[in-house]
Structure formats: structure tokens, C-alpha cells
Amino acid sequence: MISSISELIIAAFVALIVSVVIRYIRYRPSDRFPPGPPRVPLLGSYPFLLALNYRHLHRAAARLSELYRSNVIGLHLGPLPAVIVNDHTLVRQVLQRSEFDGRPDLFLARLRDERYARRGIFFTDGESWREQRKFFLKTLHEYGFGRRNDTVEQDLESGLTELISLLKEGPQYEHEKSLLNEAGYARCPQLFFALFSNVILRMLTASRLEREDQAVLFEVGANSLAFHRQGDDYGLALSYVPWIRYILPGFSRYRVLREVNQKANAVIRSLAEQCEKTYNEADIRCFIDAYLREIKRTGGNITTGSDCFGFEYDQLVIGCADFLVPAFSAIPAKLGLILQRLVTQPATVTRMQTEIEQSVGQARLPRVDDRTNLPFCEAVIREALRIDTLVPSGIPHVTTQDTELAGYQLPKGTLVINGLDYINHQEDIFPQPHEFQPERFLDADGKLSLEQDKSIPFGAGHRVCAGETFARNALFVTITTLVQQFNVATELAPDPAQHLTGVIRTAPDFWIKFTSR
Numbered sequence: 378m379i380s381s382i383s384e385l386i387i388a389a390f391v392a393l394i395v396s397v398v399i400r401y402i403r404y405r406p407s408d409r410f411p412p413g414p415p416r417v418p419l420l421g422s423y424p425f426l427l428a429l430n431y432r433h434l435h436r437a438a439a440r441l442s443e444l445y446r447s448n449v450i451g452l453h454l455g456p457l458p459a460v461i462v463n464d465h466t467l468v469r470q471v472l473q474r475s476e477f478d479g480r481p482d483l484f485l486a487r488l489r490d491e492r493y494a495r496r497g498i499f500f501t502d503g504e505s506w507r508e509q510r511k512f513f514l515k516t517l518h519e520y521g522f523g524r525r526n527d528t529v530e531q532d533l534e535s536g537l538t539e540l541i542s543l544l545k546e547g548p549q550y551e552h553e554k555s556l557l558n559e560a561g562y563a564r565c566p567q568l569f570f571a572l573f574s575n576v577i578l579r580m581l582t583a584s585r586l587e588r589e590d591q592a593v594l595f596e597v598g599a600n601s602l603a604f605h606r607q608g609d610d611y612g613l614a615l616s617y618v619p620w621i622r623y624i625l626p627g628f629s630r631y632r633v634l635r636e637v638n639q640k641a642n643a644v645i646r647s648l649a650e651q652c653e654k655t656y657n658e659a660d661i662r663c664f665i666d667a668y669l670r671e672i673k674r675t676g677g678n679i680t681t682g683s684d685c686f687g688f689e690y691d692q693l694v695i696g697c698a699d700f701l702v703p704a705f706s707a708i709p710a711k712l713g714l715i716l717q718r719l720v721t722q723p724a725t726v727t728r729m730q731t732e733i734e735q736s737v738g739q740a741r742l743p744r745v746d747d748r749t750n751l752p753f754c755e756a757v758i759r760e761a762l763r764i765d766t767l768v769p770s771g772i773p774h775v776t777t778q779d780t781e782l783a784g785y786q787l788p789k790g791t792l793v794i795n796g797l798d799y800i801n802h803q804e805d806i807f808p809q810p811h812e813f814q815p816e817r818f819l820d821a822d823g824k825l826s827l828e829q830d831k832s833i834p835f836g837a838g839h840r841v842c843a844g845e846t847f848a849r850n851a852l853f854v855t856i857t858t859l860v861q862q863f864n865v866a867t868e869l870a871p872d873p874a875q876h877l878t879g880v881i882r883t884a885p886d887f888w889i890k891f892t893s894r
């Protein structure tokens with residue numbers, strides 16, 4: 378009798394546990410939450426994504442859209458409810474509606490800061506983000522960021538002249554030796570580490586580094602690229618279960634990520650200290666001076682470590698990193714992807730060269746102003762930005778209130794992943810989406826048609842990429858200069874299927890031959 382009662386209790390207990398586990402696994406925040414995979418304790422739906430495609434989570438997400446026949450997928454990343462939006466119209470809505478302007482609190486972002494606080498522009502939100510983004514953009518704009526500006530364009534041209542000399546005459550300094558091999562092939566994307574960071578450096582500090590002093594730029598560039606490559610589309614499991622760093626410091630990639638960020642921050646800190654030493658209220662020379670003035674004005678020099686912040690030193694460091702890191706690695710990575718497309722498209726290169734010949738000639742290098750005169754070259758870069766979307770899943774947003782999307786209910790705090798790579802290959806908008814066709818952005822007269830370019834490589838709305846204009850100008854001037862001066866070839870035909878997905882898409886390091894024309 379006793380034993381049958383205890384068996385009954387055990388059976389009831391097991392049934393209870395099983396039902397709790399099933400309810401946990403199948404949990405949805407509401408009946409109107411989008412369809413999607415179940416979740417497991419701690420990691421949420423991460424293991425299902427990894428099982429579908431552990432190298433490229435945006436492709437796993439595309440597969441989920443097929444499996445659930447839905448362009449909005451509901452799931453959990455760690456404990457957080459999340460949706461993946463794989464539809465052009467809906468992504469536009471997300472980017473335009475202010476209740477989607479939040480950023481999730483990711484540990485990947487926190488580990489960039491000395492005190493693990495949320496700092497910078499990329500990964501912050503609310504009033505602090507709004508105030509800081511406005512200040513950074515307005516002040517950097519004064520120093521030429523994101524607009525036509527003679528100093529910026531001269532700096533770009535100086536950098537390109539140094540690059541041409543390196544490619545034509547070979548390395549002159551120790552740090553340049555690893556950029557070219559004995560057969561004269563150049564290493565990509567490392568070749569471009571100094572080019573754009575040096576331009577941003579002038580805006581931040583009022584001076585650029587001469588060619589002989591640029592070793593530090595190549596070092597920080599390598600760290601920035603490592604940061605971008607070590608992440609994944611959604612910020613790694615480490616972002617959602619930060620304590621796994623104590624158990625698996627290597628596997629979770631905590632150690633390497635923390636280290637590369639600390640190295641980059643140390644360089645920025647020393648730049649800020651140099652500006653501080655010669656700071657003169659009556660002579661504001663650069664962005665860092667302007668920021669230091671703001672720190673003094675608001676009395677905010679003491680770094681609080683709290684998530685609400687104003688003008689303070691740590692914010693200066695991470696905020697500057699938000700502009701330097703993409704200049705170090707996002708634009709070089711994108712250049713690598715464009716060059717890989719060009720080496721397999723000789724007819725495209727010839728057409729670009731003819732256009733440059735007719736409009737610019739050989740006597741001078743192409744300039745930002747030429748963007749309107751070289752519609753085919755501009756279309757090539759736009760097509761490259763579309764086909765190899767640099768940030769395949771955008772940067773995650775988060776809902777700041779309960780809301781709905783396409784009839785689905787999303788609670789406040791839902792992570793929103795914009796499938797930028799998915800929508801930039803949406804067949805109804807970009808016919809033959811996997812074909813490289815710059816002509817898709819030209820009208821019948823061969824003029825660039827912005828209306829026909831519905832791609833969204835930089836996001837849009839309030840959180841649109843803060844460096845879009847700078848990046849577009851930099852890519853245009855660099856690619857047209859290289860094509861004007863050189864023919865390009867690689868030993869092995871590059872294969873887009875080999876691309877790596879971290880925070881951004883990169884081609885694995887490769888060697889490219891620039892032959893003078």
C-alpha cells in the first residue's frame with residue numbers, strides 16, 4: 378500500500394516536472410507572438426539557430442522563415458523574447474517607428490567598457506544615447522565628418538597617394554613589410570587599416586599620422602577586425618548568459634574580446650590625454666577638445682559606471698571607438714568584399730575604367746565630387762553593398778514599449794533583428810538577387826536612379842548608420858582610385874560562400890595583385 382502511494386507521488390512529481398519543462402520549452406510571451414522555434418533553459422533558442430547554421434546565424438534565420446512559412450520569426454535569445462524580421466516592408470517599418478529605437482543590454486557591448494558600463498553610441502539608448510549621438514554627429518560634422526570638406530578630402534587623397542606608392546614602389550617601413558608578399562600580392566583587408574582611421578584621427582585630434590608612424594594604426598586595425606570577426610550576428614551566447622565566461626573563458630570568446638577592446642581603448646585614452654595636456658579653452662582644435670570642454674562645462678568628469686550617463690571620460694573613449702573601429706575595420710572589410718567581386722568581373726572593371734577615363738582622366742585622382750559624374754562606378758559600389766550586405770542582421774534593436782508588428786504582439790523588451798541580408802536579396806525587389814548587376818540601379822539613360830536602389834545596407838531612421846555618408850564617400854574614392862591606377866587579380870577565384878560572419882561579414886584574409894595600368 379505504502380509503496381503504491383509513494384509510486385503515485387513519484388509519478389505525479391515526474392508528470393509535474395515534465396509538464397513544467399514542456400510549458401517552459403513551448404512558452405510564448407502571448408498568443409499573438411510570431412511563430413518560431415522553442416527554447417531551452419539559459420540559452421533560449423540559440424542552440425536551434427546554431428544547429429541550423431552555426432557559422433551564419435542570418436542564414437539559420439532565413440531557414441527558419443522557410444520552416445515556419447513566416448517572414449517574422451519569434452524566438453528567445455537567452456531569456457529575452459526576440460523577433461527576426463525577414464521582410465523589406467516590415468524592416469522599413471521597424472527602422473522608422475520610434476518604439477523600435479531601443480538597443481538591448483548585451484554583455485558583448487558592456488565588455489568594451491573598463492567598468493562594464495553601457496557606453497558609446499552603438500549599444501546605448503534612451504536620453505543618454507540621443508544626447509550623445511546628437512553631440513558626436515554635430516561636432517564631428519564641424520570637422521568635416523559626413524559632408525564635403527577640403528581637409529577630409531585632402532587627407533583621403535594623401536592616404537591614397539601613400540597606398541599607391543606602397544603598391545607601386547614597395548614597402549618603405551617595417552610595419553609595411555607584412556602587407557606585400559614576395560610576388561607583389563597585397564594582403565586584404567589589412568592593406569586598408571591606416572587609410573580611413575587616419576582621416577577620423579584628424580577630426581578627433583587635429584593631426585594625422587605620417588606614413589612612417591602608422592604602425593599603431595595597423596595594430597589597432599588588427600584588433601578592431603578581430604573584434605568584428607569574433608562576434609556573431611546576434612552578439613554571441615556570451616551576451617545573453619554572461620557568466621559562461623567564468624566556466625568557459627576561451628570558448629565563450631570573452632578573453633580575446635576583452636583584450637582587443639582594452640588595447641584599442643588604451644590608444645584612444647592616450648590620444649585624449651595628449652589633447653588634455655595642451656587643452657586651451659580659447660582654441661578648440663578638434664572633436665576631443667570640444668568634448669573635454671563639454672565635460673568641464675557640465676562638471677561630469679567623474680565616471681559613474683551607471684547606465685545613465687552624460688559627458689564623461691569613459692563615454693568619450695567608447696564613443697570615439699564607435700567611430701574609429703568601423704573606420705579601422707568595417708570600411709577595409711567592405712573594400713575587401715568589393716575587390717573580391719571585381720576580380721571575377723573583368724567586364725565591369727573595364728567599363729568602370731572607361732567611365733573614369735572619360736570623366737576624370739589620368740592626370741588626377743577621382744574625388745568625392747565625381748560621385749555624380751561616374752554613375753556606373755557608383756552603381757557598382759551600391760550593388761556590392763547590397764549583394765554582400767556588410768552587417769547581415771543589422772545591429773539588434775529592442776522595443777521600448779508593448780507594440781505590434783504585422784499583427785503580431787511584441788512585449789516591451791523584445792529584441793528585434795532586422796534581416797538586412799535577407800531583404801537585400803528579396804527576389805520581388807531585386808530580380809536575380811544573387812547576380813552581381815550594377816545596372817539594376819541605372820535608368821534607361823545610364824544615369825543613377827536612387828529610386829531603384831531599395832537596398833538597406835546602412836539601416837535607416839533614427840538609428841541609421843552614423844557613418845553612412847563618410848563610408849559611401851570613402852568607398853567610392855578608394856575603389857575608383859584603385860581601378861584608375863591598377864588592374865586587379867587574385868591567384869584563386871574568391872568564393873562568397875567562404876565569407877565569415879561575425880558582427881560584420883568579412884572575406885577571409887586574401888592576397889590580391891595590383892598591376893599598374
Ligand code: HEM
Nearest residue numbers: 498499700703704711767768772835836840842843844848
Ligand atoms: C560600409 C561601411 C558601413 C556599413 C555597411 C555600416 C552599416 C551600419 C548598420 C547596418 C548599422 C546599424 C543600423 C541600425 O541599428 O539599424 C550601423 C550603425 C552605426 N554605424 Fe555604421 N556602417 C558602416 C561604416 C561606418 C563607419 C565608417 C562609421 C563611423 C566612422 C559608422 C558608425 C556607425 C555608428 C556610430 C552606428 C550606431 C548608430 C546608432 O546606434 O545610433 N559606420 N552601421
